[in-house]
Amino acid sequence: MRYRGVEVTELTTKILETKLVYWSIKTYTVLMDLIVGFLAAALVFELLGVPLLFAIIPGMMYALVQLMREYLDSSLVAKLEGKYDNLDQRLATAMEYQGTKNVIVEDLLTDVTKRIDNVETSTFLNSGALSKKVYSIVIMSFMLLTATVLDLRSVAFDALGYVMDSQSVQNSIQQLSDKGASGFETLMGERWEKSNWTDDKTKEKLGAQPGGDRPGVSEGPIPGKGSGTGADAGKDIYGKASSASVQGKDVDFRLHPEYGGDIEIRETSSRNNDRLFRMDDVQSVEECVDCVVGPEHEEVVRKYFEKILPET
C-alpha cells in the first residue's frame, strides 16, 4: 500500500504511531504550561484587581516560550537516541531501505519495528518537570480559589487598615510625628497646627484638644471641636447627658448640686455662646427619682467632679 508516494509498511505505521504519541504528550505538556502560566498570572491579577480573564495572555505566552524551548532542545529521533542505543541510525537505514528484498534489510526492518514497539511513552516525558508542573497547578489552584472565595484582596486592605488604626501604630506615628522633621510629618499633627497659628486665641485651640476649632489631622470627629482621635477620643461627649467617659470607660453619672460649683458646657453651634450652668439648677440625687448610680460608680463620679471642680 502506498500513501503520498511512500510505501506504507509496518515500520511506517509504527513510526506514525510513535509520532502521534510523541505529539500527544507534547500537547499535554503545552497545556500544562498554559495552565501554570495562567494560574501564576491569575494570582497576581487577583491581588491587583485585574480581571482574571486577562491572565490567559501571559499563560499563552509562557506556554509558547516553553514549546519553543522544547522544540529547539531536541527532536523525536534525538530523544529516542538518548535512551535507545543507535536507534536513529537503525531507523534512518531502515527508512531508506524499505521495500528492499534482502535478508539483512528484512531483519533490520523487523528489528526496528520491534524496538519502536518497545519505546516507552516515558521516553518523551520529563517526569520530574511534569511532577513539578502538576504540584504547581494544584498549589496555585488552591491559592487562587482561596484568594477568590475569601476576597483576599479586601482582607489584605482591611488588615492594612487595621494595622494603621491600631493604637500602637498610631502611637508610633505620633512619636514619629513629634520627633520627625520630614516634610510629610510636618503636614500632620500638632506640630503642623502649631506652625499655622495666627494669633494667641487660636494658639489655645488645637484641633487635637478640646475646643480646638482648626482643621487638622488630629482633629476630633466633629470639625473644630477637637478631642483627638483613637481610644481617647470623646466619642459621645454630646450624647447622653447622664454619661461620661472616665479613664476610657463610659460611666453613668448624675450631677450633685449639693457639691456646688459651675460646669462649663460649650455649644457646638457657636463657640461664643458658652453657657455656665449653675449647680443650683441641677437636680440633686435625692430629687432624682430615676437615680440609679450604683455604689461602685459613686466614688468614680465623685472623683471626676472633684477634678473638674477643684474649688469644691
Place this chain on the structure above:
Amino acid sequence: MPTDSSSGRSLWDSVDAGAPTSRAERDVESVDLKKVYTQMKTTYGDIKKEVSRVIVGQEDVLEQLMVAIFTDSHALLEGFPGLGKTMLVRTIASIMDLKFRRIQCTPDLMPSDVTGTYIVEEDAAGRKRFRFEEGPVFTNILLADEINRATPKSQSALLEAMQERQVTMGNTTHKLERPFFVLATQNPIEMEGTYPLPEAQVDRFLLKIMVGYPNIKEEDRIVELYSGEFTPTVSKILRREHVLAIQDLSKKMPISSDVRDYALRIVAASRPAGKNAASQFLDYGASPRASIGLVLAAKARALLNGRNYVGKEDVKAMAHPVLRHRIILNFESERKGMSPDDVVNQILKDA
C-alpha cells in the same frame, strides 16, 4: 569435520552437498544466506576462538583481516619481524576450507614463479606440447611474504592478478578461482635491497594492517604456548561457500546515506584543500577507491559484529587501515615525525 551445533561450525552443515560447486554464484545459492547471516556473530566468535589457540591477542588485526577477506579484497600487513604476521595468515587460511599458497618474495623471484608458466611436455606418442603449469597465484588465499623484497616486475605480475583476478599467458587468459585474496606482509626495517611498493600498487590493497607488539601478558601466553610440548592446531570453521556467502552478505549490508556521507567526508578531508589538516600535512590524499573501500570495509565490519546496519563507528574504525597507505605525507609532517595514523586522526577531526 566440525559439527558442533553449539558453535558457529554448525554452518558447516548448511551447504547443500548436492549443489553444483563449479561456479561461485551457484555456491552462494547453495547456502542458506539467512542462516549464515543469523549465525554471523557466533561464527565470528568461533573464528576468534579458534585463532586465539594459535595467535595470542591481535584482535584488531584479526578483525581487519576478516574484513579484507569478507569484502573480497586484499590486505597488506606491516610489522616488525617475529610478530606473527605469517602465522596469523596461515591460521586464518587453516580455519577456512580454502586452498592456501605462500610465496616467499625475494629479489630473484620471477613473475612466472608467481603466475605460472608453460612447460614442455612429451606425451606417450613422443609429441611435445606446451602445458600451462599454474603458479602459486592459482589459489584462494595467497600469502605473499615480505612482498617488498620482490622486484617490481614480480610485484607487478602479482598485483595484476590481484586487480584483474586473472592471469594472461600468451594468448590464453586463465581466470582465478573465487574467492581470491592476497595477504601480503612487509616489515618496515631492513629496507636495504627492498623494493617498496609504489603508491599506485599499494592502493590495490584495501587495508594496510599494522601489527604491533603484544603486551606483557600476551607475550607470557605466547611463550607458554610455544615453549611447551604440544603445537596448537585449529579446526576448519568455514567452507568456501560460506566465505562467498559472507562476501555476498557484506555487499547487501544496508548503509544510510548519512553514514555514507560521513565516509565520503572523511575521504574528502584527506585531500589537501584550503586550510584543512590534509593541506598542512599531506602532499596527496586518498582516491575514490578509498571511498569505495571505506564503505565496503565498514559494511563488512558491521556484518562481523552481527549488526544489521552500518554505524558511524564502523566507518571510524576502518578509517585508519583504509587511509593510512593511501595518503602521502609531506615534508612538514615528516619533519614533525608524524605517522600516517596521526594525520588520519587529524582528518577524522576535520570530518
